[in-house]
Amino acid sequence: MKTIIELISEEVKQSFAKFGYDEKYGMVTLSNRPDLCQYQCNGALAAAKQYKTAPINIAQPVVESLKSNSIFKEVTVIMPGFINITLSDEFLANYLNEMKKSEKFGCENENNPRTIIIDYGGPNIAKPLHVGHMRSAVIGESLKRILRFFGNKVIGDAHLGDWGTQMGLVIAELKRRKPELVYFNEDYTGDYPKEAPFTISELEEIYPAASEYSKSNPEFREEAKQITYLLQNGHRGYTAIWNHMLEVSVTDLMKIYETLNVSFDLWKKESDAQPYIPEMIQYFKDNNYARISEGALVVDVKEDTDTKEIPPCMILKSDGATLYNTTDLATIVERMKLFSPDQIIYITDKRQELYFETVFRCAKKTKLVKEDTKLNFIGFGTMNGKDGKPFKTREGGVMRLENLIKNVNDEVYRKIMENRSMTEEEAVQVAKKVGLAALKYGDLSNQVSKDYIFDVDRFTAFEGDTGPYILYTIVRIKSILAKYAELKKGLPSQSIILAAGSESERALMLELTKFNEMIATAYTEMAPHRICSYIYDLANAFNSFYHDNKIISEEDEEKQASWITLITLVQEQLLTCIDLLGFDAPERM
Numbered sequence: 345m346k347t348i349i350e351l352i353s354e355e356v357k358q359s360f361a362k363f364g365y366d367e368k369y370g371m372v373t374l375s376n377r378p379d380l381c382q383y384q385c386n387g388a389l390a391a392a393k394q395y396k397t398a399p400i401n402i403a404q405p406v407v408e409s410l411k412s413n414s415i416f417k418e419v420t421v422i423m424p425g426f427i428n429i430t431l432s433d434e435f436l437a438n439y440l441n442e443m444k445k446s447e448k449f450g451c452e453n454e455n456n457p458r459t460i461i462i463d464y465g466g467p468n469i470a471k472p473l474h475v476g477h478m479r480s481a482v483i484g485e486s487l488k489r490i491l492r493f494f495g496n497k498v499i500g501d502a503h504l505g506d507w508g509t510q511m512g513l514v515i516a517e518l519k520r521r522k523p524e525l526v527y528f529n530e531d532y533t534g535d536y537p538k539e540a541p542f543t544i545s546e547l548e549e550i551y552p553a554a555s556e557y558s559k560s561n562p563e564f565r566e567e568a569k570q571i572t573y574l575l576q577n578g579h580r581g582y583t584a585i586w587n588h589m590l591e592v593s594v595t596d597l598m599k600i601y602e603t604l605n606v607s608f609d610l611w612k613k614e615s616d617a618q619p620y621i622p623e624m625i626q627y628f629k630d631n632n633y634a635r636i637s638e639g640a641l642v643v644d645v646k647e648d649t650d651t652k653e654i655p656p657c658m659i660l661k662s663d664g665a666t667l668y669n670t671t672d673l674a675t676i677v678e679r680m681k682l683f684s685p686d687q688i689i690y691i692t693d694k695r696q697e698l699y700f701e702t703v704f705r706c707a708k709k710t711k712l713v714k715e716d717t718k719l720n721f722i723g724f725g726t727m728n729g730k731d732g733k734p735f736k737t738r739e740g741g742v743m744r745l746e747n748l749i750k751n752v753n754d755e756v757y758r759k760i761m762e763n764r765s766m767t768e769e770e771a772v773q774v775a776k777k778v779g780l781a782a783l784k785y786g787d788l789s790n791q792v793s794k795d796y797i798f799d800v801d802r803f804t805a806f807e808g809d810t811g812p813y814i815l816y817t818i819v820r821i822k823s824i825l826a827k828y829a830e831l832k833k834g835l836p837s838q839s840i841i842l843a844a845g846s847e848s849e850r851a852l853m854l855e856l857t858k859f860n861e862m863i864a865t866a867y868t869e870m871a872p873h874r875i876c877s878y879i880y881d882l883a884n885a886f887n888s889f890y891h892d893n894k895i896i897s898e899e900d901e902e903k904q905a906s907w908i909t910l911i912t913l914v915q916e917q918l919l920t921c922i923d924l925l926g927f928d929a930p931e932r933m
């Protein structure tokens with residue numbers, strides 16, 4: 345279904361063409377003076393330059409010829425040649441009726457759906473999740489849903505960090521604390537216990553302790569390195585511990601992601617890519633992609649057009665060890681082999697931008713991917729505290745994600761209990777939903793690449809540009825619909841939206857028509873914040889309409905049925921949008 349802007353532009357373009365002007369000047373945009381008109385076309389001003397005449401000479405006949413067109417209520421020309429457009433109420437209503445009938449409110453699937461892998465979340469085993477991981481998970485989840493909405497095949501991969509020196513550190517620390525464990529007995533040949541020798545909290549406490557200890561103790565550091573090496577080469581006891589670590593961590597991670605309403609299709613691990621490394625390195629060497637530099641193996645990725653210094657991509661260190669990017673390159677090999685994606689999107693902190701640029705160039709240059717395979721990096725900004733510095737706990741430490749979520753939920757719970765009559769049990773459940781909306785909306789309403797300030801009070805407010813406000817609006821509509829259904833023993837049999845009868849109704853209808861255009865923009869720009877600002881406008885438009893019109897007591901039944909249909913459409917759009925953002929609404933709040 346064409347967007348409303350497309351439909352209006354078509355008419356205006358035709359009119360420009362009719363008078364011998366290039367139709368491109370007939371492009372229409374939303375009005376920046378909504379008090380004067382709904383849409384505008386400024387093309388006559390640009391056309392005037394090309395056709396060497398005054399803009400008014402172009403705009404005047406164009407406007408005259410549009411006046412008889414029934415889709416417009418009013419088309420006027422404003423000096424020096426702006427065209428102001430207001431749609432007819434019948435046209436608006438018809439457009440909404442079409443939108444309502446279409447499967448996705450006028451949005452169409454991609455003509456050529458793509459297979460897309462989204463690499464997001466990026467948790468590490470044995471390390472607690474922090475706010476950076478939250479942003480990756482929240483943004484990635486929303487983008488995954490948006491890409492899917494357009495019919496693409498999207499595979500979300502958590503890309504678990506289970507490789508590298510932190511594994512050796514944790515095992516070394518465990519050995520220091522519990523040397524008697526059977527895993528450390530080199531002569532032991534039997535089976536290892538099924539139960540892990542630690543809980544998740546112990547595990548998470550071990551890593552920072554080990555990391556701290558290693559700073560002042562070179563011997564311990566050496567031991568950890570040795571253990572990492574042995575683990576990566578199949579040491580039995582260490583591998584058994586590592587498997588315990590994986591299991592304990594993943595169980596815990598899945599629980600937290602579930603709380604966040606984030607789910608991955610794949611839980612691939614960095615270690616899964618390791619078997620691809622030797623062959624990849626051989627291939628780099630055989631094709632002269634790689635060279636030795638100071639003992640290390642590197643691939644040059646500089647380009648003539650670079651304005652900044654791009655370092656070579658290091659594949660092997662001089663001691664033969666692999667690096668984070670070796671794993672990422674091998675993961676690309678694995679992904680191409682298993683899924684042949686058309687696109688891979690990585691979502692991390694924007695500080696990793698140069699890193700990914702290097703990896704992408706290397707993958708392209710060495711033809712690990714096809715020429716037309718898209719590799720994209722989406723870097724997000726930092727979540728700051730009210731002091732404008734990266735968010736910390738009151739004690740100055742890194743805030744665990746679980747605690748952050750809990751703080752938000754507690755605040756919402758407090759607000760619910762303050763104002764409403766609800767059982768404690770229900771309030772807890774509702775607070776979880778509303779809290780998640782507060783957190784996710786607070787994050788996603790900002791442009792992804794921007795830093796933002798985490799403000800519990802603001803995010804959890806029931807009024808203003810917040811998740812709870814959106815949910816509150818949805819709940820309000822639900823309750824109107826329920827009341828109507830109860831009074832009338834069902835919903836209207838005729839669900840047709842009639843032409844608007846008041847300013848606030850018209851404004852609401854106009855808002856609703858923007859859905860397909862807005863979603864398409866969110867999709868092409870990969871920008872969830874577009875959806876947030878749309879639903880905020882829509883919720884505001886609905887609430888003004890609601891205050892101006894007494895829906896339940898309206899006596900004109902036809903009108904009332906139309907309103908019910910209209911607000912049902914509002915509700916459906918809002919629900920679709922929050923689903924794309926990754927949260928849902930409670931029954932009441």
Ligand code: ARG
Binds near residue numbers: 467503505672690692
């Ligand atoms: N585990 C990494 C971290 O905590 C993020 C992984 C991002 N994805 C990737 N393919 N490198 O920073």
